[in-house]
Amino acid sequence: MVKSQQTGDQTMIKKINTAIVFDSVLKNGPLSRAQISERSGLNKATVSSLVLDLIDAKLVEEIGQGESNGGRKPVMLLFNAQAGYAIGIDLGVNYIRGVLTDLLGHVIEEREWSMKRPDLTSGLKQLTECIDKLIALAPESPYGIVGIGIGVPGIVDDKGTILFAPNLEWGRVDLQQYVEDKFRVPVTIDNEANAGAQGEQKYGAGRGIAHQIYVSVGIGIGTGIILHKELYKGASGFSGELGHLSIEYNGKPCRCGNQGCWELYASENALLEQAGKQGLPEELDELIASAEAGDERTLALFRSIGSYLGAGIANIVNVFNPDVVIIGNRMSKASRWLEEAVQEAVDMRTLSYHRERMRILFADLQDRSAVRGAAYYAINTFLGKVRNVG
Incomplete structure (x- = not known):
């Protein structure tokens, strides 16, 4: 029992330390291993071990040598923003806008389609076609499409179900379940104004x-x-x-x-x-x-x-x-x-x-705040899982 508890404690500590190292590189890279150790308070051996795990996972990459402070030149580390890609969708009343982004939210591809018949059946068909087209544009990557975020003009519950969308004139729609069943990746659905707020806060x-x-x-x-x-x-x-x-x-x-x-x-x-x-x-x-x-x-x-x-x-x-x-x-x-x-x-x-x-x-993003925020939801969900790996 004691041994099991110790193993559990060690696993938890490794998860916490992995998250610390990963966030250091994500938010402050490029950094050397010594700089991560200095910033985090973790010892150099622990940092080196965790960095190796993140490199093996294709989430961090070595990008060459940095400036020396008198000794050997340090090897610099950077988050691999092309390890995977996210899709953001702004489902408007008379349009669908979609973006494909890397894991830092940089737009790789952007498309917009008019919603010719915004009734539920044709609307869902058009939404599926838009996502298919964006997926087809994604470059090869270790993690592929990591998730899809969708902003919708209506009230959405915590299960991703549209409860009320008066301007769209759709009834109750289990949109998250529908899209996850179609594409087999994590999906986040939120009100488009919430997505827009996130887009402007993160990128605008x-x-x-x-x-x-x-x-x-x-x-x-x-x-x-x-x-x-x-x-x-x-x-x-x-x-x-x-x-x-x-x-x-x-x-x-x-x-x-x-x-x-x-x-x-x-x-x-x-x-x-x-x-x-x-x-x-x-x-x-x-x-x-x-x-x-x-x-x-x-x-x-x-x-x-x-x-x-x-x-x-x-x-x-x-x-x-x-x-x-x-x-x-x-x-x-x-x-x-x-x-x-x-x-x-x-x-x-x-x-x-x-x-x-x-x-x-x-x-700053004008009419693209919501689509960028929707992609951020997908990115954030994926990065949250990364931080939990230990």
């Missing part, structure tokens, strides 16, 4: 910022809430549906069953609806081109949508007191014509203490 405007709210403004509006650098999902995992804040008490009816929801007045859908009523182009890129040409009616329309967008953001600022609010998804492409009206509405409607140091940013 939110890097290094502790408290941030990502506002995804597309056909609808969703939000991803990051507090203390961690994604906040609420008691049941469903937080972030702030597109359904009521901003008009007796307002327009929403597909969610409520009325006067914020997304009815400040989303891309709201923009295009108003554009149609005014005889303006009913396509975002055409409206942007019209604004670039200085058309006054288009500029006024963007200002109006920006004011509504700012009104909802003001509520978010007053509730969460974030460091930044990041506006992303397709409407971020119109930042030039939205930002002034958004800022004015926020300045007018927020408490002065809350806005004193708060900044409004537009997503």
Whole structure:
């Protein structure tokens, strides 16, 4: 019994030490074995043994000699980002965007397809075809496709089941199970705004910022809430549906069953609806081109949508007191014509203490925040398993 306990303790210690060494190389490489020992406090023999295991596993590689500090030149170590590849999918209401990335999240391939018939049967068929095409583009690697992450415009439970997606008009769908059965790799499903928040925090405007709210403004509006650098999902995992804040008490009816929801007045859908009523182009890129040409009616329309967008953001600022609010998804492409009206509405409607140091940013990744965040989910799941190997 004692011997078994000692063996268990040793296995656990090795797992912990492997994770320490692996994270040192992943986050701070290139590093030498001596530098890892110095940073981690582990002795050099332990580090050398664990590094050898990671090299054998094709996760770490020797990349040549570094600078000498007086003795023999050290051999430098680097994480092998091409040990495997991840797929990220942003499942939109009228499009599917997909990326193939390496294990550091660098985009290797990117594709976008329109959702010609977004009913459930054809939608799942198109999703499967998109993933197949991305898999076919992956270079040879030791671990192949390590996982798939998918951001969807709706409420998702912790088993990856879509419970409610009013703009997509799909019912309950066990999407994680469906995709895992098809492709036999780990799959993570989350709300696209949560994926977008992760994408901006990891690769975009939110890097290094502790408290941030990502506002995804597309056909609808969703939000991803990051507090203390961690994604906040609420008691049941469903937080972030702030597109359904009521901003008009007796307002327009929403597909969610409520009325006067914020997304009815400040989303891309709201923009295009108003554009149609005014005889303006009913396509975002055409409206942007019209604004670039200085058309006054288009500029006024963007200002109006920006004011509504700012009104909802003001509520978010007053509730969460974030460091930044990041506006992303397709409407971020119109930042030039939205930002002034958004800022004015926020300045007018927020408490002065809350806005004193708060900044409004537009997503660095524009409409690619969610697809990059979805790929990050797949990468993070794989790296978590690596850290557990001992």
